[in-house]
Amino acid sequence: MRNPGNPLINTDPADAYTQLCSDRRSIRAFRPDAVPDELLLALLRSARQAPSGANLQPGSFLRVEGQARQRLTSALTQAFQNNQLEAEDYSYFPDPMASIYRRRQVAAARALYGALGIERDDRAARDAQFARNFCFFDAPVALLVTIERDMGTGCYMDLGMALYGLMLAAQAHGLASCAIGALASYPGLIRKTLSLSDSHAIVCGIALGYADPHAPVNQTITRRAEADAYFRTLNE
Ligand SMILES: Cc1cc2nc3c(=O)[nH]c(=O)nc-3n(C[C@H](O)[C@H](O)[C@H](O)COP(=O)(O)O)c2cc1C
Numbered sequence: 001m002r003n004p005g006n007p008l009i010n011t012d013p014a015d016a017y018t019q020l021c022s023d024r025r026s027i028r029a030f031r032p033d034a035v036p037d038e039l040l041l042a043l044l045r046s047a048r049q050a051p052s053g054a055n056l057q058p059g060s061f062l063r064v065e066g067q068a069r070q071r072l073t074s075a076l077t078q079a080f081q082n083n084q085l086e087a088e089d090y091s092y093f094p095d096p097m098a099s100i101y102r103r104r105q106v107a108a109a110r111a112l113y114g115a116l117g118i119e120r121d122d123r124a125a126r127d128a129q130f131a132r133n134f135c136f137f138d139a140p141v142a143l144l145v146t147i148e149r150d151m152g153t154g155c156y157m158d159l160g161m162a163l164y165g166l167m168l169a170a171q172a173h174g175l176a177s178c179a180i181g182a183l184a185s186y187p188g189l190i191r192k193t194l195s196l197s198d199s200h201a202i203v204c205g206i207a208l209g210y211a212d213p214h215a216p217v218n219q220t221i222t223r224r225a226e227a228d229a230y231f232r233t234l235n236e
Contacts, residue, residue, distance in 0.1 A: 020171050027176035028132065028207070029215030030139045035208065039173060040141060046169035052158035059147040059159035059203065068194055069142055075193045076134035079186055089149070089187045089201035090156070108222050115220040129217070133182035139207035144183070144190070146200035159203060170208055180205035
């Protein structure tokens with residue numbers, strides 16, 4: 001029997017894991033409550049347990065707070081408002097995007113903007129929501145995820161596992177998160193604003209904290225394709 005207060009109590013570990021995976025969603029509005037340092041470290045240690053090719057454990061998580069965070073948010077928001085463009089450190093989405101993926105992208109946008117009551121052609125309202133990426137959705141914890149520039153594509157896979165490990169660990173502890181790929185649009189600006197060396201590529205940000213359950217944006221529900229769309233068995 002599952003305890004809704006804590007999914008890990010009175011529950012078979014397999015059921016608890018299944019539940020964690022299905023309960024996790026991207027959360028884009030947070031309560032102001034601080035996340036204790038020890039808890040954040042415990043989550044990062046769990047993330048660090050992710051497997052990686054040859055155990056390289058590539059990448060790093062940088063906590064950005066105080067004046068550094070204010071400087072970063074203000075620089076990114078300004079760049080976005082000025083339609084500033086720069087070359088990204090790595091390529092994320094296919095260009096052009098095949099129609100099956102484009103449909104999923106549109107559905108995800110519809111889920112997000114639909115939850116907020118924003119119409120498809122309301123550019124200003126969409127931009128205002130997009131700009132919230134750059135303040136890490138006001139989450140109590142803002143993380144910047146980076147990876148050594150000379151790492152191969154496989155190492156991004158390793159880092160992705162660590163990212164998901166962090167998200168599930170957060171979920172298990174009653175916290176919520178949202179990855180912020182939007183930050184990858186301004187790698188040079190981020191390095192300059194935070195005085196980071198050029199050795200690391202900017203992969204994404206992470207907003208982390210306790211979800212505000214009443215915020216309309218947190219009513220965003222996305223769906224997944226059936227597993228048989230990407231799982232099949234070849235036997236001849
Ligand atoms: C690496 C990565 C980057 C993402 N970047 C953003 C982002 O910049 N802004 C945002 O609002 N959501 C972002 N998301 C959240 C996705 O839109 C979300 O995971 C997807 O729509 C599925 O919804 P769910 O996480 O609620 O299951 C990102 C997710 C991942 C994994």
